[in-house]
Amino acid sequence: MAARSRDVVAKPNPRNGRCRLISGNWKMNLNHLEAISLVQKLHYSLRDSDYQFTEISVHPPFTALRSIQLLLETDRIPISLGAQNCYFEGSGAYTGEVSASMLSKLGVKYVIVGHSERRDIFGESDEDVAMKANAVLGLQMTPIVCVGESLSQRERFETEGVIQSQVDAVVAAMSSELCEQLVFAYEPKWAIGSGVPAEPADAVVGANAVRSAIAKHHGEDVSSKVRIQYGGSVNSANAKEFLDQGEIDGLLVGGASLTAEAFTAVIQA
Ligand code: 13P
Numbered sequence: 001m002a003a004r005s006r007d008v009v010a011k012p013n014p015r016n017g018r019c020r021l022i023s024g025n026w027k028m029n030l031n032h033l034e035a036i037s038l039v040q041k042l043h044y045s046l047r048d049s050d051y052q053f054t055e056i057s058v059h060p061p062f063t064a065l066r067s068i069q070l071l072l073e074t075d076r077i078p079i080s081l082g083a084q085n086c087y088f089e090g091s092g093a094y095t096g097e098v099s100a101s102m103l104s105k106l107g108v109k110y111v112i113v114g115h116s117e118r119r120d121i122f123g124e125s126d127e128d129v130a131m132k133a134n135a136v137l138g139l140q141m142t143p144i145v146c147v148g149e150s151l152s153q154r155e156r157f158e159t160e161g162v163i164q165s166q167v168d169a170v171v172a173a174m175s176s177e178l179c180e181q182l183v184f185a186y187e188p189k190w191a192i193g194s195g196v197p198a199e200p201a202d203a204v205v206g207a208n209a210v211r212s213a214i215a216k217h218h219g220e221d222v223s224s225k226v227r228i229q230y231g232g233s234v235n236s237a238n239a240k241e242f243l244d245q246g247e248i249d250g251l252l253v254g255g256a257s258l259t260a261e262a263f264t265a266v267i268q269a
Contacts, residue, residue: 008048008078010055013249018227020054020243021183021250022267023082023144024257025112025231028061035064036071041260043077050267054250057082057110058257062098069107082110082144085118088131100132104139111136112252114166115146116189126169133170137178144183144229144252145170147210151190159188160209167213176218180225184210185252191232193254200241200248203230207247236265243269 012019030038039058050056059082060068069081087097103111113136114129133143147166149159163186171179186206191198198206207228214223230242231252242248256262 008051010051011053013053015246016224016249018225018249021057021110021227021229022054023057023059023110023112023185023229023250023252024263025059025082025084025115025252025254026061026258027084027117027254029258030060030064032060032064032067035060036067038258038260039068039071039077039079040075042263043075043079045260045264046267050264051078054267055080056267059084059110059112065103065106065108073107080109081107082112083108084112084115086111086113086132086136088128088135090135100135100139100141103136104141108141110142110144110183112144112146112185114170116148116187116192120189126166129166130170130173133182134174134178137174137181142181142183144185146185146187146231146252148187148189148192148206148232154188154190159206163206163209164213167210168217171214171217176222179214179218180222183227183229183250185229185231186210187231187252193233195233197233197235197238197242198230200245203242204245204247206230207245211247234266236262236269239266239269 010019057080083103086100090099113132118124133145136143147163149162153162188198210228211223227249229250229252230248234251234253235256256266
């Protein structure tokens with residue numbers, strides 16, 4: 001079926017020229033057999049038209065990447081393969097780590113870097129996140145750079161300052177040519193896994209803070225090309241509200257990407 005070949009490329013949003021990206025971050029869930037089953041079900045429940053204006057990526061744990069790569073290629077499924085993390089060094093004595101080049105060899109297109117769980121549980125700094133983003137770009141893959149404030153920072157009205165310094169750390173020393181390829185995900189920490197999403201207006205404030213921080217270093221033209229997702233308690237009931245905001249170019253979905261039914265409902269919302 002031609003329309004479902006891997007050659008399907010989602011068309012950009014005519015309002016702003018940016019192509020929507022809806023990504024499923026599975027976190028530490030699903031073994032490789034469960035992962036295969038989920039992608040097969042997702043493929044059967046999505047319609048050809050679902051791929052036309054939205055690129056879809058799935059981000060399984062490392063152990064399922066090879067299985068999902070083979071499934072997507074063999075069945076010519078136009079879903080992009082993503083990873084959840086990588087290390088910034090190319091190779092060496094870094095027990096337990098996975099390099100960007102290893103991911104690139106698996107056909108990975110998007111790599112999430114700086115997820116708040118990586119920052120908070122595993123102590124990743126802004127500098128680590130910047131080095132990871134550069135390592136990913138260096139292998140012709142696209143980083144999805146996560147930024148977002150904690151509840152206490154929000155209560156102290158520090159949201160925009162926090163986002164700006166997280167963005168600064170990644171883009172300040174980067175060429176504009178590389179910067180415009182980035183995807184950012186604004187994920188307020190208090191909205192992740194809480195069942196309490198941000199208000200769409202708050203998500204726009206976050207997205208605008210990302211865009212203005214980029215513009216400060218690289219100008220409006222570059223910042224207008226960068227895609228910005230919203231993430232945090234996204235489900236089929238609220239997905240459309242976020243996507244209706246012109247500044248939001250997609251979604252980074254956790255819990256609601258773990259079943260084909262729920263993720264299809266978000267994509268079709
Ligand atoms: P939830 O959608 O489960 O809130 O997770 C969001 C997230 O962290 C995606 O990266």
